[in-house]
Amino acid sequence: MIIKEIRIKNFRSYYGDNNSFEFTDGLSIIVGDNGDGKTTLFEAIQWLLNTTADKSSVELISEMRKSQMEVGDEDSVSVSMVFDHYGEKSVEKTFTFTKTESGLSLGKVQYIGYESDGIQRVNVNGKTLIERSYDTFIQRYSMFKGESELNVFDNTTSLKELVDKFSDIRKFDDLVDATGLFEEKSQKAYDKELSSDQKVAKQAKILSSRITALCNEISQIKSDIRDKVKALELYDKKLGDLEQNQEASERYQDIKKRLKNLEEQRNKLVATMQSVDYNHSLLDRMWILCGFMPILQEFKKKSSAFSKEKRKLEKEFDRERAKELGKLEAYNEMRGALENGATELPWYLPNQETMEEMINDHICKVCGRIAEEGSDAYQFMVHKLEEYKRHIEAKAQAESAKQDLENQYLFKTSFIESIHSLSMQLSGSREAEIAEIPTAIKDRQELVATLSLKKKELDTKIQDVSDEKARLLIAQNASEQELDADFSDIKGLFEQKERAITRKESLERDLKEKETLYDDLKAEQDALRPENSQAVVLRDVHKVLELIYKAFIQAKKDNLSRFLSDLEEKANEYLAKLSAEDFHGEIRLMQTAQDSTEIKLFSSNGSPITRPSGSQRTVMYISVLFAISDFTSEKREEDYPLIFDAATSSFGDSKEKDFYNIINKLHKQCIIVTKDFLDRGVLRMDEIDLLTCRVYRIKKAGNFDAKNVATVRTLIEKIK
Amino acid sequence: MAYISNSDKMLQAVLMNPQLMDYGKYTYADFSTLTQALVSDNYVINAVARIIKGLDDKSSLNEIWREVNNYLKENV
Amino acid sequence: MESLYELWGKRNPEWEVRYQDSIINVLSDYSKGTTSYTDVRGKIFGAGYEVFILAFFIGLYYNQTKPLNPDKSKRKHFGWAISNWGIQESRLGRKSYPLLREYMFAALIARTDVDLIALDKGDIKPSKVVDQLITKMEEYANFGFDFISEKLEDDPNFFFKDSAFLRIFLNFIPVDEGHETDESDSDDEPESLD
Numbered sequence: 003m004i005i006k007e008i009r010i011k012n013f014r015s016y017y018g019d020n021n022s023f024e025f026t027d028g029l030s031i032i033v034g035d036n037g038d039g040k041t042t043l044f045e046a047i048q049w050l051l052n053t054t055a056d057k058s059s060v061e062l063i064s065e066m067r068k069s070q071m072e073v074g075d076e077d078s079v080s081v082s083m084v085f086d087h088y089g090e091k092s093v094e095k096t097f098t099f100t101k102t103e104s105g106l107s108l109g110k111v112q113y114i115g116y117e118s119d120g121i122q123r124v125n126v127n128g129k130t131l132i133e134r135s136y137d138t139f140i141q142r143y144s145m146f147k148g149e150s151e152l153n154v155f156d157n158t159t160s161l162k163e164l165v166d167k168f169s170d171i172r173k174f175d176d177l178v179d180a181t182g183l184f185e186e187k188s189q190k191a192y193d194k195e196l197s198s199d200q201k202v203a204k205q206a207k208i209l210s211s212r213i214t215a216l217c218n219e220i221s222q223i224k225s226d227i228r229d230k231v232k233a234l235e236l237y238d239k240k241l242g243d244l245e246q247n248q249e250a251s252e253r254y255q256d257i258k259k260r261l262k263n264l265e266e267q268r269n270k271l272v273a274t275m276q277s278v279d280y281n282h283s284l285l286d287r288m289w290i291l292c293g294f295m296p297i298l299q300e301f302k303k304k305s306s307a308f309s310k311e312k313r314k315l316e317k318e319f320d321r322e323r324a325k326e327l328g329k330l331e332a333y334n335e336m337r338g339a340l341e342n343g344a345t346e347l348p349w350y351l352p353n354q355e356t357m358e359e360m361i362n363d364h365i366c367k368v369c370g371r372i373a374e375e376g377s378d379a380y381q382f383m384v385h386k387l388e389e390y391k392r393h394i395e396a397k398a399q400a401e402s403a404k405q406d407l408e409n410q411y412l413f414k415t416s417f418i419e420s421i422h423s424l425s426m427q428l429s430g431s432r433e434a435e436i437a438e439i440p441t442a443i444k445d446r447q448e449l450v451a452t453l454s455l456k457k458k459e460l461d462t463k464i465q466d467v468s469d470e471k472a473r474l475l476i477a478q479n480a481s482e483q484e485l486d487a488d489f490s491d492i493k494g495l496f497e498q499k500e501r502a503i504t505r506k507e508s509l510e511r512d513l514k515e516k517e518t519l520y521d522d523l524k525a526e527q528d529a530l531r532p533e534n535s536q537a538v539v540l541r542d543v544h545k546v547l548e549l550i551y552k553a554f555i556q557a558k559k560d561n562l563s564r565f566l567s568d569l570e571e572k573a574n575e576y577l578a579k580l581s582a583e584d585f586h587g588e589i590r591l592m593q594t595a596q597d598s599t600e601i602k603l604f605s606s607n608g609s610p611i612t613r614p615s616g617s618q619r620t621v622m623y624i625s626v627l628f629a630i631s632d633f634t635s636e637k638r639e640e641d642y643p644l645i646f647d648a649a650t651s652s653f654g655d656s657k658e659k660d661f662y663n664i665i666n667k668l669h670k671q672c673i674i675v676t677k678d679f680l681d682r683g684v685l686r687m688d689e690i691d692l693l694t695c696r697v698y699r700i701k702k703a704g705n706f707d708a709k710n711v712a713t714v715r716t717l718i719e720k721i722k
Numbered sequence: 723m724a725y726i727s728n729s730d731k732m733l734q735a736v737l738m739n740p741q742l743m744d745y746g747k748y749t750y751a752d753f754s755t756l757t758q759a760l761v762s763d764n765y766v767i768n769a770v771a772r773i774i775k776g777l778d779d780k781s782s783l784n785e786i787w788r789e790v791n792n793y794l795k796e797n798v
Numbered sequence: 799m800e801s802l803y804e805l806w807g808k809r810n811p812e813w814e815v816r817y818q819d820s821i822i823n824v825l826s827d828y829s830k831g832t833t834s835y836t837d838v839r840g841k842i843f844g845a846g847y848e849v850f851i852l853a854f855f856i857g858l859y860y861n862q863t864k865p866l867n868p869d870k871s872k873r874k875h876f877g878w879a880i881s882n883w884g885i886q887e888s889r890l891g892r893k894s895y896p897l898l899r900e901y902m903f904a905a906l907i908a909r910t911d912v913d914l915i916a917l918d919k920g921d922i923k924p925s926k927v928v929d930q931l932i933t934k935m936e937e938y939a940n941f942g943f944d945f946i947s948e949k950l951e952d953d954p955n956f957f958f959k960d961s962a963f964l965r966i967f968l969n970f971i972p973v974d975e976g977h978e979t980d981e982s983d984s985d986d987e988p989e990s991l992d
Contacts, residue, residue: 173777174732176777180783279891281842286892289967311915545745550773
């Protein structure tokens with residue numbers, strides 16, 4: 003059977019109807035990175051072929067398609083395959099979905115099949131078409147998701163199935179069971195007969211019970227031995243794991259340390275980058291003043307101008323005032339002359355009291371002359387008194403005017419001085435600080451840009467180291483916990499193993515003794531000469547059946563060995579073709595105590611390779627798979643494609659292209675989905691150019707939002 | 723060579739067992755296909771053939787047992 | 799006697815109510831009563847007045863004013879006098895910025911047509927001068943709010959981009975070199991005040 007084409011519509015990350023792959027008869031590889039859609043492709047094929055999965059499910063529908071739909075819109079999910087299987091056929095598995103008010107309503111899953119009868123296409127039942135052409139058994143040996151599924155013999159059922167399907171002789175199990183049953187029955191019949199024979203009954207009974215008891219003991223010992231063997235195998239495995247996990251663990255610890263280191267650096271960077279919030283800094287660091295300088299200058303000029311103007315006005319005012327004051331003084335001086343021109347006594351002589359007395363007494367107390375009312379002298383005195391009073395008054399007025407003048411200010415408040423003082427404050431170092439702000443901002447922005455670049459670098463480094471870690475884990479087939487474990491276990495395990503070996507050896511000795519005893523007892527039993535001829539007959543019947551039973555067991559064993567040997571031979575043929583030139587070794591299929599088989603690799607000098615490298619393991623398993631596939635094609639006269647999803651690149655030594663080119667020449671259809679040939683999202687075209695097979699690239703379409711699944715879709719690109 | 727069925731192969735594989743051959747006193751020449759073995763004079767060969775045929779025919783285990791047991795009792 | 803700066807500091811500038819929901823609540827925790835700074839999550843700024851300050855500077859730098867709506871019911875204030883702006887203690891990654899007020903005041907003096915001579919002579923009352931300064935402040939901010947509002951209509955996410963505000967202000971950095979050569983000014987000839 004050859005797959006010619008696969009189409010995927012609206013299945014998870016494969017949005018819309020334009021997603022198809024065309025395959026050749028040989029190898030097709032599909033290159034994609036984690037998250038690009040590799041596993042989804044694989045799961046789409048599995049979904050198509052799984053005829054028991056008949057429920058339509060919302061989770062399968064492309065998120066992107068879902069997010070675009072309006073109420074009433076309808077679309078469908080579909081995976082279809084065109085293939086050659088005794089003629090061209092196609093099959094599609096699909097269901098519709100419609101957007102409603104409350105969500106999505108899903109249609110039933112349908113299988114639609116077509117066969118070509120040479121002239122036209124005929125509609126057939128899709129489900130049975132799949133079950134006929136590509137049944138579950140073949141799927142198990144044809145589709146492998148991830149390397150962990152590759153150890154095909156890990157469970158006894160699959161081995162049994164393989165043997166049954168492909169070995170020379172089938173259905174041994176039923177026969178072994180039947181003849182075993184017959185042996186038991188004949189034994190019972192014989193025993194019964196013996197017990198009724200007079201002569202030997204007693205002896206027979208004793209022997210029989212001893213034999214039965216012994217059988218049980220032997221059975222128990224055998225079971226114990228099997229347990230011990232199982233345990234020893236586990237110890238060996240564990241010790242092997244531990245030992246070489248130790249080395250892996252050291253590498254792992256180193257990677258962990260580097261990773262931690264890098265992440266710490268990155269976190270510090272991010273903290274620094276976030277430490278300055280641009281918006282807050284506008285106020286807190288006063289970055290908002292980055293354009294303030296011109297305004298500051300305006301302010302300073304204005305403030306200075308006001309200050310100068312004020313001083314100027316004050317000076318003028320003072321001058322005016324001084325003038326006024328001077329005038330007053332002069333006036334005061336000129337005040338003193340008498341009306342009739344005569345020099346008078348100074349105004350302070352006589353004083354007011356004296357004058358009033360004189361006027362009262364009508365006598366001048368200066369010269370003694372009587373001054374009667376109405377006389378000149380009297381008038382003179384009154385006049386003088388009035389003059390005196392006037393003078394005092396005028397003086398008082400002048401004094402008051404002077405006071406007034408002197409008390410007068412032009413400016414009552416000093417707002418301008420405060421403003422000017424503010425202006426001074428904002429100069430000098432404060433002004434320099436403001437001038438600095440644009441530089442400070444620019445510096446910060448440059449710093450953030452530099453740190454941002456550094457962060458990107460670190461992010462890439464972190465991704466690389468994480469990838470390294472993943473590769474290590476996968477190559478070791480171990481989990482993080484296993485590699486994290488402490489290796490003081492080893493000593494303890496060794497001791498336990500030694501003890502188990504000792505115990506097993508003692509059990510084996512025990513067994514041997516008992517088996518010898520058994521043989522003896524049996525011989526004794528055989529030697530019994532019963533009178534009863536019937537007993538003799540039954541004895542012989544039992545003997546034959548016992549031998550027949552053993553013969554079947556042996557035949558079954560031989561059959562299995564032959565099958566494994568054939569398979570091994572075929573696998574080694576492939577191994578030789580697929581291995582790197584410098585590797586010489588062979589695959590051996592070894593049976594284990596649990597009736598299953600392990601695939602092991604041995605070097606050419608016969609020593610086992612306990613921990614093959616990732617690429618060696620891949621080659622080993624693929625060789626076995628190809629060998630099985632050969633058996634299939636021989637038995638069914640029909641070939642099946644091998645579809646293999648390699649979770650990670652096993653080839654660290656760039657032997658990929660050789661490997662793939664060889665596979666391409668093998669006359670087997672092979673579809674491998676891989677991460678090889680990718681370097682951080684970019685294809686290594688020089689290596690791809692050297693490939694002879696078909697190559698597809700799948701990747702997520704750009705501009706997606708990692709937090710929103712509806713923005714993610716896978717794009718398919720045919721490279722060659 | 724004529725078509726060899728799975729049952730024929732089974733028969734041959736079992737009968738080639740040395741211990742069985744020894745006890746039953748027969749040789750390679752004495753058996754070939756299942757059909758032939760069913761009419762063999764040798765009771766071991768015949769018994770094995772009957773067992774295999776019984777399972778092929780999908781008879782019940784009890785039926786097969788009865789037949790084989792009786793046959794052996796007669797012929798051993 | 800209190801200086802003009804102190805008198806100005808006692809005031810509470812007004813802004814138009816229509817900007818409360820579209821701008822102030824969007825960009826700050828104003829309606830959550832954040833003066834205690836207990837809840838500074840999610841919004842860009844803590845107190846509402848911080849948005850006012852930004853709007854003010856936008857108007858100042860563009861040197862454009864927009865008069866306030868004369869209808870008193872369409873205006874409100876923060877109930878938090880200017881003297882309290884930017885003086886909260888540093889916490890939750892914020893620092894106090896008490897000096898910023900001085901610069902705002904200086905800008906208002908520079909740009910408002912105040913007759914300080916008349917003021918010092920006693921011909922006009924200090925409160926009248928402060929009124930002028932406050933009005934100028936409000937009108938600058940009003941222009942700024944308008945500016946912000948238009949930007950938000952175009953792109954509601956505009957100011958949530960990290961350096962959106964910063965870039966607006968960076969446009970105003972003076973370009974000519976040699977602008978700041980002379981630091982002292984005490985001997986400059988004053989411009990005429992006529």
